[in-house]
Amino acid sequence: MTNKQSIDYRYLFGPVPSRRLGKSLGVDLVPHKTCTLNCIYCECGRTTHLTLKKDVYISIDQIKKELADFLSHDPKLDFITFSGGGEPTLNSGLGEIVHYLKSEYPKYKVALLTNGTLLHLSEIRKQVLDVDLIIASLDAASKKNFDEINRPHPGLNLSKIIEGLITFKEDFRHLFWVEIFLVPGVNDHEDELSKLKQVLDLIHPDSVHLNTLDRPGAESWVVPAEKKSLAKIAKYLHHADMIRAHPVEQKDHLCEGGLYERLLSTIRRRPCTGEDISQILGVQLHDVIDRLDALKKDGAIKKIVMPRGVFYTIRG
Numbered sequence: 001m002t003n004k005q006s007i008d009y010r011y012l013f014g015p016v017p018s019r020r021l022g023k024s025l026g027v028d029l030v031p032h033k034t035c036t037l038n039c040i041y042c043e044c045g046r047t048t049h050l051t052l053k054k055d056v057y058i059s060i061d062q063i064k065k066e067l068a069d070f071l072s073h074d075p076k077l078d079f080i081t082f083s084g085g086g087e088p089t090l091n092s093g094l095g096e097i098v099h100y101l102k103s104e105y106p107k108y109k110v111a112l113l114t115n116g117t118l119l120h121l122s123e124i125r126k127q128v129l130d131v132d133l134i135i136a137s138l139d140a141a142s143k144k145n146f147d148e149i150n151r152p153h154p155g156l157n158l159s160k161i162i163e164g165l166i167t168f169k170e171d172f173r174h175l176f177w178v179e180i181f182l183v184p185g186v187n188d189h190e191d192e193l194s195k196l197k198q199v200l201d202l203i204h205p206d207s208v209h210l211n212t213l214d215r216p217g218a219e220s221w222v223v224p225a226e227k228k229s230l231a232k233i234a235k236y237l238h239h240a241d242m243i244r245a246h247p248v249e250q251k252d253h254l255c256e257g258g259l260y261e262r263l264l265s266t267i268r269r270r271p272c273t274g275e276d277i278s279q280i281l282g283v284q285l286h287d288v289i290d291r292l293d294a295l296k297k298d299g300a301i302k303k304i305v306m307p308r309g310v311f312y313t314i315r316g
């Protein structure tokens with residue numbers, strides 16, 4: 001089935017195939033790179049708006065309008081996921097959107113990908129209680145590594161963030177996973193891992209996931225962890241799950257026309273390989289490569305070679 005959209009979507013993307021979330025429709029709740037952190041590995045680049053201010057960054061009515069249009073086609077989805085290139089909990093209308101989806105479209109499951117920095121605030125915790133799956137990041141248990149990896153807003157306090165995750169998990173009745181991003185040479189040493197393990201014991205997440213660099217990050221010196229080391233650390237951290245690319249057959253996609261626009265909008269969110277784009281947009285690989293070559297010739301995009309392949313990103 002192909003969706004015939006009647007409006008242009010600015011805040012929906014995908015559905016994106018994901019190993020953990022299956023077929024997931026992404027929803028942006030904040031403008032690109034509006035975040036409480038400025039992680040060195042962020043695949044969306046450096047944070048341009050580092051803030052703790054909660055606000056209606058994107059109109060809730062506009063997001064509802066796009067969701068209503070997309071869901072009117074009754075698409076098959078595994079999740080509707082708040083994610084994108086910023087921190088979704090910064091949008092003060094998050095609770096309203098969660099309520100809208102749960103009351104108007106109860107058959108769809110809702111997921112939230114968050115950096116977890118605001119879950120110590122009771123008003124944020126209340127807003128997300130009905131979300132079916134929350135994946136919260138926690139890359140460090142020591143202030144030194146938190147500062148080095150996540151480069152937080154100066155108003156954030158790591159102990160408070162960890163307390164927030166512990167308190168939230170006590171009240172939350174749905175799935176709660178913690179994701180740790182490993183940066184070799186920074187948070188993969190014994191001391192940090194032992195502290196992280198102690199914190200995980202206090203949080204009691206339903207699952208722990210280990211992630212590492214897969215596409216170009218905000219800082220070019222960040223490299224992926226080796227598989228062997230990942231496997232060893234995963235075993236140490238209560239048999240954490242290692243996140244790996246797992247292609248899912250992609251048939252539905254967001255819109256029909258404007259391949260150039262869709263392609264640019266996809267790689268503006270995060271660097272992608274030709275294969276990634278072909279899957280996300282449901283377009284033949286050779287068509288994608290033709291367009292990418294043309295955009296590269298025009299100077300609109302550039303190539304970056306990574307262990308997983310050649311990635312395309314917007315020329316900054």
Ligand code: SF4
Binds near residue numbers: 041043047084085
């Ligand atoms: S990885 Fe997530 S939390 Fe970190 S800067 Fe990027 S958007 Fe923000």
